[in-house]
Amino acid sequence: MSMLHASQAADAPISTGGTPPTASLMRWVAAATLPGIMTMTAFFGLGVLSNIVLAAAFAFVLESTVLYLRKRPILPALNDSSALVTGVLLGASLPPASPWWLIGVGMVAAVVIAKQLYGGLGQNPFNPAMVGYALLLVSFPAHMTLWAPPQPLVGESLWAQIMGSLPSEQIDALSGATPLDAFKQKADELSATRFWANDPLPAGTLEAWRMISLAWLAGGALLLARRIISWHIPAALLGSLALLAMLFHLADANQFASPTFHLLTGATLFGAFFIATDPVSAATSRRGKLLYGAGIGTLIIVIRNLGGYPDAVAFGVLLMNLCVPLIDLYTVPRPEGHARGAMR
Amino acid sequence: MSQWPTLARQGLWSNNPALVQLLGLCPLLAVSTTVVNSLGLALATLFVMIGSSTAVSLVRHQVPGAVRLPAFVMIIAAFVTCAELLMAAYAYALYQLLGIFIPLIVTNCAILGRADAFASRQPVGLAALDGLMVGLGFGIVLVILGGARELLGHGTLFSNMELLLGPIANGWQLTLAQDYQFLFFVLPPGAFFVAGMLIALKNVIDQRRTRHSARPAATIARTERRVRVTGVIK
Numbered sequence: 001m002s003m004l005h006a007s008q009a010a011d012a013p014i015s016t017g018g019t020p021p022t023a024s025l026m027r028w029v030a031a032a033t034l035p036g037i038m039t040m041t042a043f044f045g046l047g048v049l050s051n052i053v054l055a056a057a058f059a060f061v062l063e064s065t066v067l068y069l070r071k072r073p074i075l076p077a078l079n080d081s082s083a084l085v086t087g088v089l090l091g092a093s094l095p096p097a098s099p100w101w102l103i104g105v106g107m108v109a110a111v112v113i114a115k116q117l118y119g120g121l122g123q124n125p126f127n128p129a130m131v132g133y134a135l136l137l138v139s140f141p142a143h144m145t146l147w148a149p150p151q152p153l154v155g156e157s158l159w160a161q162i163m164g165s166l167p168s169e170q171i172d173a174l175s176g177a178t179p180l181d182a183f184k185q186k187a188d189e190l191s192a193t194r195f196w197a198n199d200p201l202p203a204g205t206l207e208a209w210r211m212i213s214l215a216w217l218a219g220g221a222l223l224l225a226r227r228i229i230s231w232h233i234p235a236a237l238l239g240s241l242a243l244l245a246m247l248f249h250l251a252d253a254n255q256f257a258s259p260t261f262h263l264l265t266g267a268t269l270f271g272a273f274f275i276a277t278d279p280v281s282a283a284t285s286r287r288g289k290l291l292y293g294a295g296i297g298t299l300i301i302v303i304r305n306l307g308g309y310p311d312a313v314a315f316g317v318l319l320m321n322l323c324v325p326l327i328d329l330y331t332v333p334r335p336e337g338h339a340r341g342a343m344r
Numbered sequence: 345m346s347q348w349p350t351l352a353r354q355g356l357w358s359n360n361p362a363l364v365q366l367l368g369l370c371p372l373l374a375v376s377t378t379v380v381n382s383l384g385l386a387l388a389t390l391f392v393m394i395g396s397s398t399a400v401s402l403v404r405h406q407v408p409g410a411v412r413l414p415a416f417v418m419i420i421a422a423f424v425t426c427a428e429l430l431m432a433a434y435a436y437a438l439y440q441l442l443g444i445f446i447p448l449i450v451t452n453c454a455i456l457g458r459a460d461a462f463a464s465r466q467p468v469g470l471a472a473l474d475g476l477m478v479g480l481g482f483g484i485v486l487v488i489l490g491g492a493r494e495l496l497g498h499g500t501l502f503s504n505m506e507l508l509l510g511p512i513a514n515g516w517q518l519t520l521a522q523d524y525q526f527l528f529f530v531l532p533p534g535a536f537f538v539a540g541m542l543i544a545l546k547n548v549i550d551q552r553r554t555r556h557s558a559r560p561a562a563t564i565a566r567t568e569r570r571v572r573v574t575g576v577i578k
Contacts, residue, residue, distance in 0.1 A: 113537075
């Protein structure tokens with residue numbers, strides 16, 4: 001057995017007895033989101049859980065419906081839990097207590113269009129959850145930037161918000177900016193130190209985001225320890241993001257936030273471990289994964305610092321998904337014993 | 345004149361410029377945000393299509409092969425200028441709304457394609473009919489696309505029709521959903537999506553028809569080089 005096969009076997013998901021490998025892999029991914037989701041719930045209230053439950057329910061219903069229409073076996077596909085993971089990931093990306101129709105539209109885009117119309121699990125060129133997220137961000141910018149300040153939201157208010165029946169003045173009162181959003185909208189002449197000294201965010205917002213990011217990191221560490229993902233994509237993504245953020249920060253510290261700010265706020269760590277590592281839409285070989293991750297990290301910083309959107313994990317991942325066929329073409333691993341360049 | 349039904353079927357359905365050849369996508373996707381925009385551009389394109397096909401067919405023996413494309417583009421540009429001036433005179437608001445996309449009809453490859461592939465080698469009557477049918481095929485898809493995007497993007501239908509049709513069209517607007525906006529369908533990605541769905545719908549209908557009809561589909565006389573992107577090459 002060549003080195004290539006040995007390394008692939010090490011990367012392959014561990015099969016646990018009767019369950020098919022995909023299902024066990026997807027369940028581990030779902031389990032690894034728990035620390036992040038629980039921390040988010042602790043800071044942002046039950047709206048986080050309602051998002052995820054609704055998104056997962058939509059995922060199951062939509063997946064079964066499309067499989068029925070495509071005359072494919074329904075149970076095996078539902079059993080692999082990939083729809084559940086898509087639902088959980090999209091639900092965790094949306095602002096807490098998003099209205100049901102917003103989640104529904106996002107899940108239709110994710111499961112029906114991005115996944116099943118391309119041929120189902122394994123055939124989708126784009127990360128389904130991020131297709132749903134990007135479509136919602138482009139279509140409903142007002143709802144997608146509605147991050148309430150960290151405060152538990154319970155009872156009737158939560159219900160009204162999910163049903164979409166909350167009057168808009170009340171929604172405005174509830175909404176707050178994410179740290180990335182607030183820093184992006186800072187006046188140019190205001191220096192960064194003065195900006196943070198003014199307490200631009202509701203109390204505890206920055207700390208909440210940092211804790212949530214660290215919780216995602218813990219989940220990612222679990223995935224790494226179980227060898228469900230390899231270190232290449234997250235390391236390349238975070239490394240390129242930190243390096244580029246550092247360069248921007250050194251060039252103009254007032255305009256561009258520090259690398260730690262970029263690493264610990266927004267969806268950076270969530271994206272690095274849970275979104276970019278999607279085995280279907282990411283690059284395949286190790287060198288390819290490094291390139292793919294570095295591309296996403298670069299795009300995130302470029303769009304965050306120079307573009308029109310405060311966060312850019314979804315766009316970075318989707319744009320690099322687009323490059324994956326090219327990356328895979330040029331990073332075919334050299335089989336043991338073959339001369340350099342003999343593969344082309 | 346036995347070719348007439350064949351020409352009509354090809355232009356409107358089996359060789360539709362928008363759904364099968366995928367030509368003229370730029371105006372198709374950029375302008376089809378509302379019914380009135382689509383209808384305005386569809387009429388202008390239809391006018392240019394008939395005019396240029398007829399004119400190209402009339403001069404087909406005089407134009408040497410080496411310079412035929414520049415000559416055809418000049419003819420098309422002349423008709424586009426007519427269409428632009430007419431629109432500026434009679435539907436000025438719509439003329440402003442469509443902006444650059446009226447002069448850009450010159451570069452609509454569906455028109456040049458028909459001029460080169462069909463009109464330059466057929467008698468005038470057939471060429472004019474082909475222009476009419478292909479123009480209609482393009483226009484109908486454009487209007488359906490505009491309607492679908494207006495409905496899904498804004499929740500209305502036939503808004504601002506008075507820009508094209510004058511005061512009789514006041515109040516034609518159907519509002520199917522209040523306070524509704526789905527930006528995806530207003531922006532270009534939505535156009536790609538809806539156009540893709542229309543192509544899929546056409547292919548499904550074709551499949552159903554071949555499955556239900558016992559006899560094989562009649563072979564179409566190969567009188568011209570046909571350009572196909574979607575569908576099955578027969």
